[in-house]
Amino acid sequence: MSVMSCRCCGIDVHAHVVPEHFPACLGRRMPALWPSTAPAHECHRHVMIADRVYRTVSDKCWSPSRRLADLPAMGLSHQVLSPMPELLSYWFEPADGQQLSRYLNEQIAAMVAEGNGALIGLGTVPLQDTDLAIAELEFVVKTLGFPGVEIGSNVNGLPIGHERFEPFFAACEALGAAVFVHALKPAGMERLVGPAPLQQVLAYPGEVGLAAASVITSNLLVRHPRLRIAFSHGGGTLGLLLPRLQQGWQVFPALKEQLQASPVEQARRLYFDTLVFDTPTLRHLVDTFGADRLMLGTDHPFNFHDRTPVARVEAAGFDAAVVRQLLDGNARRFLALDAATT
Amino acid sequence: MSVMSCRCCGIDVHAHVVPEHFPACLGRRMPALWPSTAPAHECHRHVMIADRVYRTVSDKCWSPSRRLADLPAMGLSHQVLSPMPELLSYWFEPADGQQLSRYLNEQIAAMVAEGNGALIGLGTVPLQDTDLAIAELEFVVKTLGFPGVEIGSNVNGLPIGHERFEPFFAACEALGAAVFVHALKPAGMERLVGPAPLQQVLAYPGEVGLAAASVITSNLLVRHPRLRIAFSHGGGTLGLLLPRLQQGWQVFPALKEQLQASPVEQARRLYFDTLVFDTPTLRHLVDTFGADRLMLGTDHPFNFHDRTPVARVEAAGFDAAVVRQLLDGNARRFLALDAATT
Numbered sequence: 009m010s011v012m013s014c015r016c017c018g019i020d021v022h023a024h025v026v027p028e029h030f031p032a033c034l035g036r037r038m039p040a041l042w043p044s045t046a047p048a049h050e051c052h053r054h055v056m057i058a059d060r061v062y063r064t065v066s067d068k069c070w071s072p073s074r075r076l077a078d079l080p081a082m083g084l085s086h087q088v089l090s091p092m093p094e095l096l097s098y099w100f101e102p103a104d105g106q107q108l109s110r111y112l113n114e115q116i117a118a119m120v121a122e123g124n125g126a127l128i129g130l131g132t133v134p135l136q137d138t139d140l141a142i143a144e145l146e147f148v149v150k151t152l153g154f155p156g157v158e159i160g161s162n163v164n165g166l167p168i169g170h171e172r173f174e175p176f177f178a179a180c181e182a183l184g185a186a187v188f189v190h191a192l193k194p195a196g197m198e199r200l201v202g203p204a205p206l207q208q209v210l211a212y213p214g215e216v217g218l219a220a221a222s223v224i225t226s227n228l229l230v231r232h233p234r235l236r237i238a239f240s241h242g243g244g245t246l247g248l249l250l251p252r253l254q255q256g257w258q259v260f261p262a263l264k265e266q267l268q269a270s271p272v273e274q275a276r277r278l279y280f281d282t283l284v285f286d287t288p289t290l291r292h293l294v295d296t297f298g299a300d301r302l303m304l305g306t307d308h309p310f311n312f313h314d315r316t317p318v319a320r321v322e323a324a325g326f327d328a329a330v331v332r333q334l335l336d337g338n339a340r341r342f343l344a345l346d347a348a349t350t
Numbered sequence: 351m352s353v354m355s356c357r358c359c360g361i362d363v364h365a366h367v368v369p370e371h372f373p374a375c376l377g378r379r380m381p382a383l384w385p386s387t388a389p390a391h392e393c394h395r396h397v398m399i400a401d402r403v404y405r406t407v408s409d410k411c412w413s414p415s416r417r418l419a420d421l422p423a424m425g426l427s428h429q430v431l432s433p434m435p436e437l438l439s440y441w442f443e444p445a446d447g448q449q450l451s452r453y454l455n456e457q458i459a460a461m462v463a464e465g466n467g468a469l470i471g472l473g474t475v476p477l478q479d480t481d482l483a484i485a486e487l488e489f490v491v492k493t494l495g496f497p498g499v500e501i502g503s504n505v506n507g508l509p510i511g512h513e514r515f516e517p518f519f520a521a522c523e524a525l526g527a528a529v530f531v532h533a534l535k536p537a538g539m540e541r542l543v544g545p546a547p548l549q550q551v552l553a554y555p556g557e558v559g560l561a562a563a564s565v566i567t568s569n570l571l572v573r574h575p576r577l578r579i580a581f582s583h584g585g586g587t588l589g590l591l592l593p594r595l596q597q598g599w600q601v602f603p604a605l606k607e608q609l610q611a612s613p614v615e616q617a618r619r620l621y622f623d624t625l626v627f628d629t630p631t632l633r634h635l636v637d638t639f640g641a642d643r644l645m646l647g648t649d650h651p652f653n654f655h656d657r658t659p660v661a662r663v664e665a666a667g668f669d670a671a672v673v674r675q676l677l678d679g680n681a682r683r684f685l686a687l688d689a690a691t692t
Contacts (some may be wrong), residue, residue, distance in 0.1 A: 057478035065686075144355070164541060166543070167540075169543040170543060180527050196537040196538060198509075198555060199537050199557070199560035200560070200563075200564065200567070201509055201511040201564040202568070202605070202608050203604040203605060203608055205598060206598075206605070209598035209602070210560065210595060213591055213594060215541070217556065217587065218538055218556065219541070221542075226543045239452070244531070245555070245587035247583070247590055248559075248587050248589055248631065249552055249556075249587070251626055251628030252551055252627055253552060255627040255628075257654060259654050263487060284594065285597040286596075288637055288638070289593050292634045297632075301528070311602075312601050333642050347666075
C-alpha cells in the first residue's frame with residue numbers, strides 16, 4: 009500500500025478560470041450577455057452579465073500563484089484549467105463568440121506559462137459555428153499546445169450527441185484533442201423548487217447525464233473510437249441512467265437498431281471526473297464505468313469545490329493500482345500527457 | 351438463509367392498468383387527448399390518444415385472471431395496480447379529469463374485487479384542481495378502500511414539491527393514504543438523441559429524480575412526517591443527486607436556510623421501488639436510502655417490465671432480514687396493509 013502514500017501527485021482535470029478583466033466586444037454592437045468584471049471585496053471581483061452579478065469570484069480564478077498555493081493541501085501536483093462554463097459564449101454571433109474564445113484561450117495560456125509546469129490548459133471554441141470551432145481548436149492544440157478543449161453539454165439547446173457536431177468531433181479525433189464536457193444551461197430548471205444554487209446542485213448532474221447519454225445513443229465513440237471525451241461531475245446522472253438504457257436497448261427494437269454497440273460498452277469508453285462528494289458513490293461509479301475511466305475533478309476555486317479530492321479516493325478502499333489510476337494515471341491517458349512532450 | 355427461499359411472497363408496488371374500453375367524455379366537448387381503445391392483434395388493444403396509437407397493450411392490462419397467471423413466475427404474492435401514467439389526465443378541464451379519474455378508480459376496484467386478495471388498488475385524482483383531488487382521494491380511500499393513490503411527478507409542468515399541492519398532501523397524511531409518484535411527461539426531452547422509447551428509458555429517471563428532490567427541497571416530509579410517499583424507478587436519478595444536494599446544503603447559505611432537515615435525512619423518509627434492472631445499482635440504492643425504504647416494482651404488464659424482481663433481490667447478497675424487507679415488509683408498511691383490515 010506504500011504506493012498510495014503520495015500526498016501531492018493528483019491531477020485535477022476539473023478546475024476553472026475567470027479572467028480578471030474582459031475586453032470590449034469588437035462586433036458592431038455589444039451583446040447584452042457580454043461578460044465584464046467589477047471590483048468586489050478584497051481579492052474578489054464580480055462577474056457581471058447583463059448588468060447583474062452572475063457570480064463573485066476570488067483572484068484564484070486568474071492568479072496562477074494564488075491558485076498554485078492551494079494545490080499541495082488538496083494533494084494535487086497538477087491542475088487542468090478550463091473556462092467557467094458561463095463564459096463558453098455559444099449564444100453570441102459566431103464572430104463575437106470567436107473573439108471571446110480566443111481571449112479566454114490566450115488568458116489560459118498565460119496562466120499555464122506562469123504555472124511552473126503544474127498548470128495545464130483546456131481551451132474553448134465557438135461551437136455555434138462548426139468551421140470557426142474547428143479553426144479555434146487547431147489554434148488551441150497546434151499554437152497554444154493545449155491537450156484539448158472544454159465544451160458545454162449542449163450548444164444553445166442542442167445536445168452534443170446531435171449530428172451537427174459530427175465534423176467537430178471528427179476534428180478532435182484527428183488532432184488527438186481531449187474533450188472535457190461540462191454542464192451548461194441545464195435542462196430541467198422548471199422542475200426545481202428552491203433557491204438559485206439548485207441550478208448547479210440539482211440540474212447540472214441531469215444535464216451532464218443526458219449529454220453523455222446522447223453521445224452513447226448517437227454512437228459517437230463507435231464512429232470515432234480514438235476520441236477521448238470526459239464528462240464533469242462524475243458523469244452526472246449517467247450512472248443511474250445506464251442500467252435502464254442497457255435494459256431498454258435489449259427490449260425496444262428501435263433502440264437495438266439505433267445503438268451500434270451496447271450502452272454499457274459505449275459508456276466504458278468515456279471518461280468521467282470524480283466530483284461526486286461521496287465515497288460510496290465514487291465506488292459505485294468505478295464499478296459501473298471501470299477503474300480506468302475516472303479522474304480527479306474539484307471545481308476549484310469556486311466555493312462549491314471538493315477540498316479533499318485525493319483523500320476521498322484514498323479513503324474508498326480501492327487497491328493501490330486503482331488509486332494511482334484515479335489520482336493521475338487515467339488523467340495522463342485522457343490528456344495524452346506522456347505523449348505531449350514527444 | 352431459509353427465510354429467503356420464499357418464491358411467491360413478493361409485493362409488486364409498481365404495475366399498471368389500462369381499461370379495455372373508455373367512456374365518452376361527459377363534458378360539453380370531447381378533449382382532443384381523451385383516450386380510447388381500438389382492436390389490435392390477438393389479446394391486444396391499441397390505446398388511442400389524439401387519433402394516434404399511443405401504445406399497444408395486452409389484456410393483462412385489464413384482465414385480473416390473465417394478470418394473476420403471471421405472478422407466481424415472478425415470485426409475487428401481491429400486485430398493486432395503478433393507472434398507466436398517461437391516463438392521469440391532469441391536462442383536461444377539472445370536471446373531465448374527475449370523470450376519467452372516477453372511471454379508472456372504479457375499473458381498478460372491479461379488478462381488485464376479482465383478484466382473490468392478490469390485487470391491491472392505487473387510485474388517481476384530478477390534481478389540476480386541489481378540491482376535486484381531495485374529494486376523489488376521500489372516495490378512493492373511504493369508499494373503495496384503497497390504501498392510496500398514484501400521482502404524476504409533475505402536474506402540467508409544476509413539480510409535486512410546489513406549494514400548490516400542500517393541501518392535497520395534508521389530506522393524504524390525514525387520511526393515511528400512501529402516495530406513489532410516477533414519472534409523467536418528463537423534463538429533458540429536448541436533450542434526447544434517438545428514437546421515441548428514450549422518453550421512458552432516459553427522461554423518466556431524471557423526471558422522477560427531480561420530483562423527489564422537489565419534495566426534499568420543499569420540506570414536505572418535515573411538514574408532514576406521517577406522509578408515506580414512494581417514487582418509481584428506484585427514485586430515478588435521485589441516488590446520484592443526493593450526495594451533491596447534501597454537499598450543496600452544507601456550502602450554500604440559501605440552501606441551508608431553505609431546507610429544514612438535511613437532504614440525506616429527508617431522502618431516508620421517502621420510499622422507492624426497486625425497478626432499476628441491475629443488482630449493483632440496487633445494492634447502491636439500499637446503501638444510499640436504507641434497507642427499510644425499497645419495495646419491489648416491475649412495470650408489469652408492459653413490455654419494458656422486470657420479469658425477475660424477486661430473483662434480483664435474492665441475488666444481491668443482502669442478509670435475510672433485508673431481503674424480507676425488500677420483498678414485502680417495506681411494501682406492507684408503505685401500504686399500511688396490516689392496519690388496513692382493522
